[in-house]
Amino acid sequence: MATVTFDHATRIYPGTERPAVDALNLEVADGEFLVLVGPSGCGKSTSLRMLAGLEDVNSGRILIGDRDVTDVQPKDRDIAMVFQNYALYPHMSVADNMGFALKIAGKPKKEIRERVEEAAKILDLSEYLDRKPKALSGGQRQRVAMGRAIVRQPQVFLMDEPLSNLDAKLRVQTRTQIASLQRRLGVTTVYVTHDQTEALTMGDRICVMKLGVLQQVGTPRDMYDRPANVFVAGFIGSPAMNLGTFSIKDGHATLGDAAIPLTRTTQEAVTEADKGEITLGFRPEALDVVSEGTDGSFAIDVNLVEELGSDAFVYGELANRKEAEALGSGEDDSQVIVRVDPRTPPMKGDRIHVVIREGQKHVFSAASGERLPE
Numbered sequence: 001m002a003t004v005t006f007d008h009a010t011r012i013y014p015g016t017e018r019p020a021v022d023a024l025n026l027e028v029a030d031g032e033f034l035v036l037v038g039p040s041g042c043g044k045s046t047s048l049r050m051l052a053g054l055e056d057v058n059s060g061r062i063l064i065g066d067r068d069v070t071d072v073q074p075k076d077r078d079i080a081m082v083f084q085n086y087a088l089y090p091h092m093s094v095a096d097n098m099g100f101a102l103k104i105a106g107k108p109k110k111e112i113r114e115r116v117e118e119a120a121k122i123l124d125l126s127e128y129l130d131r132k133p134k135a136l137s138g139g140q141r142q143r144v145a146m147g148r149a150i151v152r153q154p155q156v157f158l159m160d161e162p163l164s165n166l167d168a169k170l171r172v173q174t175r176t177q178i179a180s181l182q183r184r185l186g187v188t189t190v191y192v193t194h195d196q197t198e199a200l201t202m203g204d205r206i207c208v209m210k211l212g213v214l215q216q217v218g219t220p221r222d223m224y225d226r227p228a229n230v231f232v233a234g235f236i237g238s239p240a241m242n243l244g245t246f247s248i249k250d251g252h253a254t255l256g257d258a259a260i261p262l263t264r265t266t267q268e269a270v271t272e273a274d275k276g277e278i279t280l281g282f283r284p285e286a287l288d289v290v291s292e293g294t295d296g297s298f299a300i301d302v303n304l305v306e307e308l309g310s311d312a313f314v315y316g317e318l319a320n321r322k323e324a325e326a327l328g329s330g331e332d333d334s335q336v337i338v339r340v341d342p343r344t345p346p347m348k349g350d351r352i353h354v355v356i357r358e359g360q361k362h363v364f365s366a367a368s369g370e371r372l373p374e
């Protein structure tokens with residue numbers, strides 16, 4: 001087992017100007033499950049491919065354990081990779097698919113058989129070893145792809161959106177299986193996904209990227225409770241956090257009918273570049289529905305109510321909005337989202353009044369988007 005270190009690792013594709021991955025600094029602990037997450041094109045696959053040796057590193061270094069592998073051939077890095085398109089060889093049995101890399105490496109037949117059987121047991125595939133891939137379900141095929149990686153007993157697993165080809169239900173089951181399997185095997189794993197729910201549920205830590213630049217690394221809880229900037233705030237969490245930029249007047253952020261008090265620390269952190277504005281964030285569950293006129297409340301006009309059984313979410317607009325005020329969410333920048341009691345949800349067209357729960361707002365610089373102290 002081993003640690004993984006990205007040290008200012010940069011990839012600039014030929015013919016492009018902006019780095020696809022820009023001076024990535026990241027340390028993955030021995031045995032850790034680290035998830036790289038971000039929207040499509042943010043540089044997740046490129047980062048993983050640099051670690052695998054499939055993509056040149058233009059500047060910076062990559063280490064596995066203490067070993068600088070920046071210029072080491074992929075086959076000599078002691079890693080195993082699972083891709084989204086984990087094409088299995090259709091003419092080979094499950095056992096042969098799983099053992100193929102070992103066969104190429106010239107391992108003795110007996111050892112291959114033993115390692116394949118052991119992996120099959122872990123993956124619940126023992127009874128399918130003689131089948132061909134076409135006689136397996138999607139989930140089973142996915143497990144064979146995992147098995148191919150496991151039998152190699154690598155120092156590091158690399159996984160690039162390995163669940164994307166599965167339907168929604170199977171994706172949820174398989175993500176639990178992969179996460180618990182990784183913990184059992186204790187092999188350092190770097191896992192790529194664009195799906196923030198997958199990241200939150202699977203990772204020991206999550207690394208959020210945007211346009212090739214690392215935004216924040218932390219535990220799922222850190223990312224949810226203390227997003228470092230507006231981008232992470234809007235990206236992590238479902239339904240997404242509400243975010244809006246408002247004028248500061250007399251130490252308060254004005255929000256529709258309401259004036260939300262800002263602490264002295266926050267006010268002092270606002271700079272001239274912010275031009276008298278501040279960005280506030282609050283999650284759908286950080287709002288309480290209250291009666292009209294309650295101190296600090298603001299009004300929301302209900303456009304849509306989404307009932308999910310255990311929860312109900314109101315999608316609406318800030319009422320009595322002043323000019324230049326805009327409030328939306330990481331999902332849709334014109335709609336506020338409020339979690340309400342599913343037994344007594346409001347109706348489309350209603351006006352509700354809400355307050356932000358004590359201690360549950362996030363404040364960011366209007367100019368830089370960086371989190372401000374409270």
Ligand SMILES: Nc1ncnc2c1ncn2[C@@H]1O[C@H](COP(=O)(O)OP(=O)(O)O)[C@@H](O)[C@H]1O
Binds near residue numbers: 016038039043045046
């Ligand atoms: N072979 C390539 N040549 C040029 N640009 C590429 C190549 N592969 C990826 N890119 C660009 O690099 C950026 C990051 O891509 P990628 O790492 O695949 O993102 P992600 O996996 O997060 O969706 C994107 O802008 C993408 O268009």
Ligand SMILES: [Mg+2]
Binds near residue numbers: 044045046
């Ligand atoms: Mg990708």
